[in-house]
Amino acid sequence: MSAKLPLVGLPADTYEKSGFLFHSLGDKYVRALTDVSKVASVMIPSLLDEAGIDALLDHFDGVLMTGAVSNVHPPHYGxxxxxxxxxxxxxxxxxxLKLIKAVIARGIPLLCICRGFQELNVTMGGTLETELQDKPGRLDHRGHGxxxxxxxxxxxxxxIEKNGVLSRILGKSETTINSVHRQGVKSLAPGLQVEATAPDGIIEAVSVKGARGFNLGMQWHPEYKAASNPDSVKIFTAFGDAVRAHLREREQVFYGNKRSA
Incomplete structure (x- = not known):
């Protein structure tokens, strides 16, 4: 195994204060990657164009799309x-939305959480619905307190869907999760497949059909105190293993090309 720590990128949220734009990243995502996945992490600043994204992805072995307080702007899904x-x-x-497309195209391991899960669906051509708790027959998926x-x-x-990505990671057909969201999948993107659903039918996990690399999207928050939750440990360990495998593949290509030069 390479002595080098693989690098995972996480997108920044932005907020304005005193007339300045700030980029930020939640500690719980970084902590889950550090403590459970055993990888290094770095924040991806927002407002990057395709060229900037491609340049960064040359150095990444995985991407974790984080949750956020904000929601995807509805015109992005019509x-x-x-x-x-x-x-x-x-x-x-x-x-x-551009980052996810590039990551999938390159086959880089991808883990999407909450807003990141919704971004994945929108990127692939799906839509979202808001205020789920106000819809007949829906649970109140918002976190309280x-x-x-x-x-x-x-x-x-x-x-959990049988023989899916999540089923193989967790090794069971159901589990219990936290729930901290107002929005959810309205129409599932054609390129995604369902990995898990809530009792009210809300899609809770998806994966990309025929993806070249590890990929999984979850509506809940496995990163919260990940090291003390057995399911979260399995998810972030699987992601870390995939990220390390990607690093080994990159190094084999690099050193193979160097020897043949």
Whole structure:
């Protein structure tokens, strides 16, 4: 195995303060990668164009699309923006929707969480619906309480599709997850397949059909205190293993080309 730590990129959220735009990244995602996946991580700034994304991906062995307070701007999936869809992060949208396409095209390991899960669906041609708790027959998927442990506590079960990516990782047909979201998948993108669903039918996990590399998208937050949750340990370990395998492949190509030069 290479002595070099593989590198995983995570997209930045943006916010304005005192007239300046700031880029930020949640600690819980970095901690899960460090403590469980055993990889190095770096923040991908927003507002990158395709050229900037391609240049960065030359150095990455994995990408983790994080959750966020903001939502994907509805015009990106053909709907009109309303107050119910807010808040937005247009700078993040500018980067992430192109980033996901590039990552899938290259076969780089991809893990998408919450907003990242929704970005994956939009990128692949799907749509989203907002305020799920107001729809007949839907559960209230929002996290409640100011204390993080209360907000991210286990909320409901999910049914896991047999012989799928998530089933192979967790080794079971159902589990219990936290739930901290107002939006969900409305129409599933043609290039995605369902990996798990909630009792009310909301899609909770997906993967990309025929993807060359590891990929998995989840609506819940496995990164929260990942090291103490057995399911999260399995998910982030599987992602870390895939990232390390990608690094080995990159090194074989590099050194093979160097020897033949």
């Amino acid at each position: 709907e009109e923006a309303t107050e119910a869809h807010e808040p937005y992060d247009h700078a993040r949208d500018t980067t992430t 100011e204390d993080p442990d209360e907000r991210y506590k286990m909320a409901h079960k999910i049914s």
